[in-house]
Amino acid sequence: MNKVNPAPYSLSQRTNSITIISEHHAWRTLSGVQTNDYYTYRNAILNGCHLQRASFDLRHPEEMVCDLSNLEPIYNGLFDEEIVRIWDYLNLTTIQISDTEVRRISGDGLSPEIAISGPSKTKLGNLKRKLVSEAFAHIRRDTSPTLINKAIRGITKSRLLTNTNNETLEFHNKFCAFYSKYISHEHWDSCPAFNTRHVYENHEIWSQIEKISKNKLFLLSAGLPIALGYLAATGDPNIFFSEVHRQNDSNLLSRDNAFQDIFPSPTSSNEPWLIIDKAYTGGSLRQAANTVRKKFGYDIEVKTVALFPKSFSAFMSADYAVYAGKLFEVKSCARRLDRDLWHIQLITGQPT
Known part of the structure; x- marks a missing residue:
């Protein structure tokens, strides 16, 4: 079938009218709509429309080579200056990668992270190990973690959910039963929320966060293993979920409907809230804070925790931040931070 493109007539902000002509069916001419919005497409299919053409935008896998905001266990035995030297070395070598299929991930002010992307996850992992090994050799250190410095500089998603406790497992089951009504049946086997294997490990950070506010709001879907790790570590029952997807949501095609509420339903509307999420710009935290205020009133106390902030703006826009363990x-250390060097200063604890 050939598609004729007349002057588009906007049926809504998300569709254009088109004409579809079938040459092999006596030039049979039909009307149709064109959209790049998934929910508009799905509703049209449910109303009897037929899919005529599809294209796919596939995002390459990526590998985090070094993230100062959430360092891997391999860095726990190093001194601050050694970590900075390794980061400097990796920063330079990844910029100079000659492989045409692998590229350094770039962004606006993403100072702490050094990440690469390319068509093969295996190849990226091998390249990361090679680069990190070279960086450790550069400072004459072995890549095996040592006990010289016992500080845990990051929180890894390495704890098996099945190795937590009954309370955590029961909460996960309860959440899945609720969330299943938003996910297409054919995607239940692949939905990350329903197939969570690992959660974030125990860390002293969780007990510190528990004391800030009563209600803790985590944002799906990345927030589920974070929340389950927090619950397993603290036993705090006051955890809730909402969903904020601002762009490039890889799980969009698995949903029947968008989840735009808070789960479980809070029993009180005037208690303080703490919103916890990973932060690249801080936009999702701000959007979630607005959701809470719209639901419970603008005089409600809402604070935010930026987990592993990747930009100066993400760090500065939060009330609290978790960085390098x-x-x-934020307000207590904001004045001494330099916009261009903040990611190093939070490691060394000193102005650079």
Whole structure:
């Protein structure tokens, strides 16, 4: 079938009218709509429309080579200056990668992270190990973690959910039963929320976060293993979920409907809230804070924790931030941070 493109007539902000002509069926001419919005497409299919053409935008896999905001266990035995030297070395070598299929991930002010992307996850992993090994050799250190410095500089998603406790497992089952009504049946086997294997490990950060506010709101879907790790570590029953997807949501095609509420339903509307999420710009935290205020009133106390902030703006826009295994109250350290060097200063603890 050939598609004729007349002057588009906007049926809504998300569709254009088109004409579809079938040459092999006596030039049979039909009307149709064109959209790049998934929910508009799905509703049209449910109303009897037929899919005529599809294209796919596939995002390459990526590998985090070094992330100062959430360091891997391999860095736990190093001194601050050694970590900075390794980061400097990796920063330079990844910029100079000659492989045409692998590229350094770039962004606006993403200072702490050094990440690469390419068509093969296996190849990326091998390249990361090679680069990190070279970086450790550069400072004449072995890549095996040591006990010289016992500080845990990151929180890994390495704890098996099945190795937590009954309370955590029961909460996960309860959440899945609720969330299943938003996910297409054919995607239940592949939905990350329903197939969570690992959660974030126990860390002293969780007990510090527990004391800030009563209600803790985590954002799906990345927030589920974070929340389950927090619950397993603290036993705090006051955890809730909402969903914020601002762009490039890889799980969009698995949903029947968008989840735009809070689960479980809070029993009180005037208690303080703490919103916890990973942060690249801080936009999702701000959007979630607005959701809470719209639901419970603008005089409600809402604070935010930026987990592993990847930009200066993400750090500065939060009330608290978790960076390199430490909890920072942002306003108490904001004045001494330099916009261009903040990611190093939070490692060394000193102006650079």
